[in-house]
Amino acid sequence: MKKLKPCYHCGDDCHVEIQHDEKVFCCNGCKMVFEILSENGLNEYYSIEQKPGTKPTEAGNKYQFLENEEIAEEFYDFKSETQCHVTLFLPQIHCSSCVWLLENLNLLNEGILKSEVHFTKKEAFISFDPNKISLLGLTHLLDKIGYAPTFEKKEKRSKKKLNNSFFVKLGVTGFCFGNIMLLSFPEYLGISKDVSENISFFMQLIIVALSLPILFLPAWDYIKSGYKSIKTGHINIDVPVSIGIITLYCKSLYDILVEGNASYMDSFAAFIFFLLIGKWFQNKTYNALSFERDYTSYFPIAVSRLKDEKEEVIKINNIEKGDILIIRNGDIIPVDCNLLKGNANIDYSFVTGESMAQPIKKGEKLYAGGKQLGTNLKVLVLEKVNQSYLTHLWNQSAFEQEESGYSKLNTRLSKYFTWAVIAISIIAAIIWINIDISKTVNVVVSILIVACPCALALAVPFTFGSALRYFGKTGFYLRNIFTIEDMSQLTDVVFDKTGTITYANSSDIEFIGEELSETEKKEIAELTNNSTHILSRSIRDYLSVLISEKTISDFEELVGKGIIGNFENGKSYKLGSANFVNEKKDTHGETRVYIQLNEEILGYFLFKNLYRNGVPEMMNSLKENYRLHILSGDNELERENLKKMLPEGSSILFNQKPIDKLNYIQNLQNDNKKVLMMGDGLNDAGALKQSNVGVVLSENIYNFSPASDGILTAENLTLLPNFLKFSTKTIIVLKWCFAFSILYNTIGLGFAITGNLTPLIAAILMPISSISVVALSVFLIQFHYYRMVINKKL
Amino acid sequence: MEILFVLIGISISMAIVFLALFIWSVKSGQYEDDYTPSVRMLFEDKKPKEIKK
Numbered sequence: 001m002k003k004l005k006p007c008y009h010c011g012d013d014c015h016v017e018i019q020h021d022e023k024v025f026c027c028n029g030c031k032m033v034f035e036i037l038s039e040n041g042l043n044e045y046y047s048i049e050q051k052p053g054t055k056p057t058e059a060g061n062k063y064q065f066l067e068n069e070e071i072a073e074e075f076y077d078f079k080s081e082t083q084c085h086v087t088l089f090l091p092q093i094h095c096s097s098c099v100w101l102l103e104n105l106n107l108l109n110e111g112i113l114k115s116e117v118h119f120t121k122k123e124a125f126i127s128f129d130p131n132k133i134s135l136l137g138l139t140h141l142l143d144k145i146g147y148a149p150t151f152e153k154k155e156k157r158s159k160k161k162l163n164n165s166f167f168v169k170l171g172v173t174g175f176c177f178g179n180i181m182l183l184s185f186p187e188y189l190g191i192s193k194d195v196s197e198n199i200s201f202f203m204q205l206i207i208v209a210l211s212l213p214i215l216f217l218p219a220w221d222y223i224k225s226g227y228k229s230i231k232t233g234h235i236n237i238d239v240p241v242s243i244g245i246i247t248l249y250c251k252s253l254y255d256i257l258v259e260g261n262a263s264y265m266d267s268f269a270a271f272i273f274f275l276l277i278g279k280w281f282q283n284k285t286y287n288a289l290s291f292e293r294d295y296t297s298y299f300p301i302a303v304s305r306l307k308d309e310k311e312e313v314i315k316i317n318n319i320e321k322g323d324i325l326i327i328r329n330g331d332i333i334p335v336d337c338n339l340l341k342g343n344a345n346i347d348y349s350f351v352t353g354e355s356m357a358q359p360i361k362k363g364e365k366l367y368a369g370g371k372q373l374g375t376n377l378k379v380l381v382l383e384k385v386n387q388s389y390l391t392h393l394w395n396q397s398a399f400e401q402e403e404s405g406y407s408k409l410n411t412r413l414s415k416y417f418t419w420a421v422i423a424i425s426i427i428a429a430i431i432w433i434n435i436d437i438s439k440t441v442n443v444v445v446s447i448l449i450v451a452c453p454c455a456l457a458l459a460v461p462f463t464f465g466s467a468l469r470y471f472g473k474t475g476f477y478l479r480n481i482f483t484i485e486d487m488s489q490l491t492d493v494v495f496d497k498t499g500t501i502t503y504a505n506s507s508d509i510e511f512i513g514e515e516l517s518e519t520e521k522k523e524i525a526e527l528t529n530n531s532t533h534i535l536s537r538s539i540r541d542y543l544s545v546l547i548s549e550k551t552i553s554d555f556e557e558l559v560g561k562g563i564i565g566n567f568e569n570g571k572s573y574k575l576g577s578a579n580f581v582n583e584k585k586d587t588h589g590e591t592r593v594y595i596q597l598n599e600e601i602l603g604y605f606l607f608k609n610l611y612r613n614g615v616p617e618m619m620n621s622l623k624e625n626y627r628l629h630i631l632s633g634d635n636e637l638e639r640e641n642l643k644k645m646l647p648e649g650s651s652i653l654f655n656q657k658p659i660d661k662l663n664y665i666q667n668l669q670n671d672n673k674k675v676l677m678m679g680d681g682l683n684d685a686g687a688l689k690q691s692n693v694g695v696v697l698s699e700n701i702y703n704f705s706p707a708s709d710g711i712l713t714a715e716n717l718t719l720l721p722n723f724l725k726f727s728t729k730t731i732i733v734l735k736w737c738f739a740f741s742i743l744y745n746t747i748g749l750g751f752a753i754t755g756n757l758t759p760l761i762a763a764i765l766m767p768i769s770s771i772s773v774v775a776l777s778v779f780l781i782q783f784h785y786y787r788m789v790i791n792k793k794l
Numbered sequence: 795m796e797i798l799f800v801l802i803g804i805s806i807s808m809a810i811v812f813l814a815l816f817i818w819s820v821k822s823g824q825y826e827d828d829y830t831p832s833v834r835m836l837f838e839d840k841k842p843k844e845i846k847k
Contacts (some may be wrong), residue, residue, distance in 0.1 A: 044838070096833040103834065119829040167820045175813045179806060199798050206802065 004544070009034050010146075011051030016529060029056040033145050037101070040108050045101045052097035054146040063143070065302030066136040068313040075135065075151060077125075083113065085127045086135065088149040090142065093122045102147065109133055109141060151301055166283075169218050170276050176210040177269035183207050184266045188760065204256045207265045211249070219245055219272050237414040237457050240421060244452020245271070251445050255759075264449065267762045271454050274770045282461035282481055303327075303334055306378065319385055327377040333370045335385050339363060342377035346370035407460045407482055409731070413738060414453070421451040428753050439755050446757040450748035454766060455741030455773040463737055463777040467730040470785045475713035476723055483709045486693045487727035492673045493622055493720075494665060494687070497632035497642075499680035500697050501615050501717075509542040513595070513603015520602070524595065527565040527573055530555055535593055536563070536575075539605055562593070572598055614718035616645045621721040623647035626676075631656045631664060633683060662686035678712075678720070722788060733780040737773050744769035 004013035008023040009030035018025040021038070025031040033053055037045055045052060066072045078085040092098070098117070102124050105115045111132030116125045124147075128138055142149055183203045186195060193200075226242030229235055245268065252263035304326040305314050311326060316334050319325070324340065327333060333346070344360035348370045360366060366379060425447045432440040464481035471478055478484065495501055516524070525543045528536035530552070554566035562576015574581050574596040581596040583604075591607040622628060628650040630642060636654045643652065653664070665687050668675050677684065677691035680698065688694030688708045696708040697717055712720070748765050751757045819825070 099830055099833050100837050103837070117830050118827045119833075120827050164820055164823075167825065168817050171813065171816045171820065175809060175816075179809060182805075183802070195798070196795055199795060202799060203802065206806065 006051060007053075008046070008051065009053035010055050011053075012055070016526075027055065029146075032056070036108065036145060042101065042104060042107060045097050048097040048100055049095045052095050054092045054094075056144055056146045056148075063136055063139045064304065065313050065315075066134075066139060068302060068315070071302050071313070071315055072135045079130075082129060082131070083127055084130045084135070085125070086138075087123055087125050088139075088142070089122060089151075090124055090147045090149050091122055092147045093117065093119065093124075098147070101145070105141075108145075109138075112138070166280070170280060172213050173218055173269070173273050173276055176214050177266075177273040180207050180210050180266050180269045183210075184262070184763070187262045188763070201260060204260070204263065207263065208253065208256055211252075211265050211268060214269055214272050215249060218276055219249075222272075222275070234411070235415045235418055236411045237453065240414060240418045240451065240453050241275070241457060243418075243421070243448055244454075247445055247448040248452065251449065262759050264759050264762055267449075267759070267766045270763075270766055270770075271452065274454055274767075275457055278458040278461040281465040303331075316385055319381055321381055321383060323381040325379050325381060327372045327379055329372060329375065331372055333366050333368055333372065333379070335368050336382045337366050337379040338382060339366055340378040340380050342375050344377055345373045347373055407464070407485055409485060409734065410456070410460050413456070417451075417453060417456070421448065424451075424749065424753075432755070443752060443755050446752035446755070447749060449762065450752045450757060450765070451745055453741065453745065455744055455769040456738060458770055459734060459737035459741060459773055459777055462774045463730060463734045463781060466778050466781040467726065470726075470781065471723065474719060474723075475716040476710060476719075477712075478710040479708070483693055484727045484730055486674070486709070487676070487724060488731045490626060490674045490676045490693065490724065492629060492668055493626045493676045494629040494631060494668075494678070494691065496661075496677075496679040496684050496687075497630055497638070498634055500678050501630070502611055509538060510606045511603060512606050513601075516595075516602065520597070523567060523571065523573065524575070526552060527555070527563055527575060530557075530563070530565075535591075535605075535607065538607070539575075539593065542605070611641075611645070612714070612717055618718045618720060619646055619650075622724075623650075625724075627673075629653070629664075629668075631661050631687070633657070658683045658686050662690050665690045676724075678717075726784065726788060729784045730781060733777060733784070736780065737777045740776060741769060741773050744773075 005017060005024050006012065007014050007026035007030050009025055012026050014024055014026040016026065018028065018031050020031050020034065023034070025034065030053060033056055037043060073079070075086055075088075076084055077087055090102070093102070099119060102117050103115055105126065106112045109132070111129045113127045113129060115127075117123070118125065126138065133141075139149055183206055186200070186203070222238050222245060223242045225236075226238035229239055248264050248268045248271070252265045252268060255261045255263040256265075302313050302315050303319065304311050305319070306324040306326060319335055325334075325337065327342075339360055339362055341362070344364075344366065346358050346360055346366060348358065348367070365382070368385075425444050428447055429440055429444050432443050461481065464484050467484055468478055468481055471484075521543050525540050528540040528543075530536075552565055553568045554564075556564045558564070558576070558580070562574060562580040564572075564574050566572045575593055578585070578592060578594060581594040581601060583594055583601060592604040593607070594604040595602045619628060623646075628646055630646070630650070630652045632638070632652075632654050633656055634654060639652060639654070646652065653660075656664070661684060665675050665677060669690075669692070675691045676693045676695065677687050678695050678697055679685075679688050680696060684694075684696075685707065688696065693710065694708045695710040695712050697712050697714050699714045744765065748757070748762075748769075751761055751765075
C-alpha cells in the first residue's frame with residue numbers, strides 16, 4: 001500500500017490532494033476551515049498542536065429546530081435584549097488548539113462576546129449578542145469549523161452540581177478532624193493533667209464545638225441511611241457504622257460535659273473523615289463518558305411538520321396522531337408512521353442491527369428509530385411518541401431496576417457483623433454484671449465503639465476503586481465500582497454479532513473478476529469518493545490510490561441502487577447492485593457491488609463480514625469458564641463461519657429483534673445464570689440493561705452509546721477474558737481486606753471486653769486499622785495488575 | 795498559661811479563614827476544570843481590531 005500524505009488540517013490520509021497555500025488537504029471541508037481561520041488571522045491554531053483539526057460534517061438541516069424560538073429557549077442559560085448565554089457540549093474538543101480556537105471565537109464573528117472552554121466536560125460557555133448572531137448562526141459557525149455541538153435536554157446536564165456539596169463536606173470534616181486532633185495533643189502526651197483545669201476544659205469545649213459540624217453534615221447521612229435500612233429490613237454496612245457513631249458521640253459528650261474527662265471525639269472525627277475519603281474514591285467516575293443515555297438522546301429534538309401547506313418546526317413531544325411530517329435525508333424517524341410520499345430507504349441498524357438499508361413501499365409502515373437515506377419523505381403519524389414500538393421497549397421493566405449503591409458481599413457481611421456485635425455485647429454485659437456492675441455500661445459502650453467497622457467500610461471503595469482505575473487505563477470504563485463484583489460472578493457471556501464481534505463499517509473486500517488496471521482503479525476511486533455511502537467509502541479505502549481530481553463530467557447517485565458516472569474521456573461507469581447493472585446471476589445473498597464499464601460488467605466487489613482480530617482466540621479462552629451465546633439481528637448467512645469460531649455447546653441465534661434479545665437474557669437469568677452482555681447499538685439497549693453486566697463496545701468512547709454498566713474500547717475487546725480474570729482476583733483481594741479488618745476489630749474487642757479501652761487506645765487503633773487495610777487493598781490490586789502487564793495480558 | 799486561651803482562639807479563627815477560602819473556591823468552581831486554565835495562560839492575547847483591516 002502506498003503511503004498517502006496526511007491532511008494539514010485533520011491529519012487523515014489524503015485520498016484526494018487538494019492543494020492550497022502550499023498545504024495539502026483531504027477534502028474541501030478541511031480546506032474551508034483553514035481558509036476561514038487564515039482569513040481571520042487565526043493561523044496560530046496550527047502552530048499550537050500539529051494537525052489539530054476535525055473534519056467538518058455536512059450540517060444540512062440538522063439544526064433547523066433552533067429556528068423555533070420555543071425550542072432554542074430551552075438551551076439558553078440567560079437571555080436579554082443584548083446578551084445571550086449558552087453552554088454547548090462540543091464532543092470534538094480534544095487538544096489545546098481546540099481551546100485556543102474556541103476561546104478566540106470573537107475574532108470570527110463580532111456577535112460573539114466571550115467564549116470559555118471547559119476542557120474536561122467538553123463544554124464551551126458562550127455569550128453572544130442576539131442582534132448580531134442567532135443561536136442557529138452560532139451553531140452553524142461552530143459546525144463549519146469542525147466543532148458540531150450536540151444538543152441535549154437541560155435536566156440531563158444539571159446533575160453534576162451535587163459534587164460541590166460533597167467537597168465542602170469533606171473540607172469541613174477535614175478541618176474539624178485536624179483541629180480536634182491538635183487539641184487532643186495534651187491527652188496523647190499525657191500532660192493534660194499538668195495544665196490547669198480551666199484550660200483543659202476550655203479545650204474540651206472547643207472540641208465539642210468542632211464536632212458539631214461533623215455530626216450535622218456528614219455523620220447525619222450515615223445515621224439516616226442506617227435508620228432507613230433497619231426500617232426496610234435490609235441491614236447494610238451503615239447500620240453497624242451508625243451504631244458505632246452514635247455510641248461514640250454520646251459517650252464522648254457524656255465524658256466531656258459530665259465527667260470532664262478526655263473523650264473519643266478525635267476517633268469520631270477520624271472515623272467520619274476516613275469514611276468520606278472512601279466515598280470520594282468510590283464516586284470517582286469518568287466525567288467525559290456518559291453511561292446513562294436512553295433512546296431520547298438518539299432522537300431528534302424537533303421535526304418539521306406540514307400544516308396548512310406550510311412547513312413548521314415543532315418539538316418532538318408535540319407530535320400528534322394524524323400529523324404529516326417531513327423526513328429528510330439522514331433524519332431519524334421519531335414515531336411510527338405511514339409513508340405517504342417519497343422513496344423510503346430505511347436504515348434500521350439502530351433498531352435491529354441489520355446492516356443493510358431496506359426500501360419501503362408507499363403506504364407501508366415506518367418504525368421509529370429508522371434512518372432515512374435519500375430523498376425527502378412525507379409521512380403520516382400513527383401514534384404519539386411515547387406509544388411507539390421503540391419506546392414500548394424502553395418502558396420495559398428492565399429499565400426500572402434501581403440500584404442499591406451497596407456491595408452485595410459487604411451487605412451480607414454487615415448483617416452477620418451486626419448480629420455478632422450485639423451478641424457479644426449481651427454476653428459481655430451478663431458476665432460483667434456478675435463481676436462488677438458499675439463497669440458494665442462502660443464495657444458495652446466500649447464494645448459498640450470498637451466494633452464500628454470503619455476498615456470494613458473502607459475496604460470496598462478502595463479495592464474496587466483502584467481496580468476500576470486500572471481497568472480505565474486499559475480502555476475499559478465502568479460506571480461504578482460495584483460492577484466489578486457482578487463481573488466476578490458471571491456464568492454466561494452473550495455477544496451481539498454486528499458491530500461487536502464484526503466491524504460495523506469496514507468489511508473484508510475482495511474483487512472478483514478480471515484484475516483492474518491502474519487507470520480503472522483511479523477512476524473507480526474517484527467515483528466512490530463522491531459518494532458518502534458506506535460501501536463507496538470502503539471501496540475507496542480498499543483501492544487506496546491517489547485520486548486525480550475533476551475528470552468526471554457527469555455524476556449521479558441513485559439512492560439504494562448505485563452510482564452512475566461519466567468521465568471526460570468518454571468512459572461511462574455504473575457501480576451498484578446486481579439489479580442496477582442488469583446482472584442476472586444469483587448473488588447467493590452476498591453483499592456485492594458490481595462495476596460496469598461501457599455496458600460491460602468488469603466484476604464485483606464482494607463484502608464479507610469481517611471479524612475483529614483475535615476473536616476466535618478470545619472465544620477459546622472464554623469457553624473454560626463461561627457458556628457463550630451469540631445473538632444477531634442479521635440473517636443466517638454467517639452461521640457456518642461463526643460455528644467454526646465457537647466452542648461446542650454455544651448457542652447462535654439469528655434474526656433476533658431487540659425484544660428477543662432482552663427475553664433471551666431474561667430466560668437465562670431465570671435459570672439462575674449471571675449474564676454478561678456485550679453489545680454496541682441501540683438495538684441491544686434492552687438486553688444490556690437486563691443483563692447482570694451490560695458492556696457497550698465502542699470505536700470512539702466519546703460517541704453516543706446506550707445506557708450500560710461499562711464501555712469498552714473496540715480495540716481491547718480481545719482482552720475481555722483477562723478483564724474477567726482480574727475482577728475475580730479483585731474479589732479475592734477484597735476478602736483478604738475483610739479478614740484483616742475483622743482481625744483489628746477482634747483486637748479492639750479484646751480491650752473492650754476486659755474493660756481496658758481508653759480514648760488513647762481507640763485513637764491509635766482506629767487510624768492504624770483503616771490505613772493498613774487501605775494500603776493492603778491498593779497494594780494487592782496494583783501487584784495483580786502489574787503481574788498481568790508483565791505477562792502481556794493487559 | 796492563660797495566654798493559651800488567646801492562642802487557641804487565634805489559631806482556630808485563622809484556620810476558619812482558610813476553611814472559608816476553601817469553601818469559596820469549591821463553590822466558585824475552581825476544582826471543576828484542571829486543564830483549560832493551564833493552557834489558556836500560555837496563549838498570546840489578541841485584539842480583534844489588530845487583524846481586521
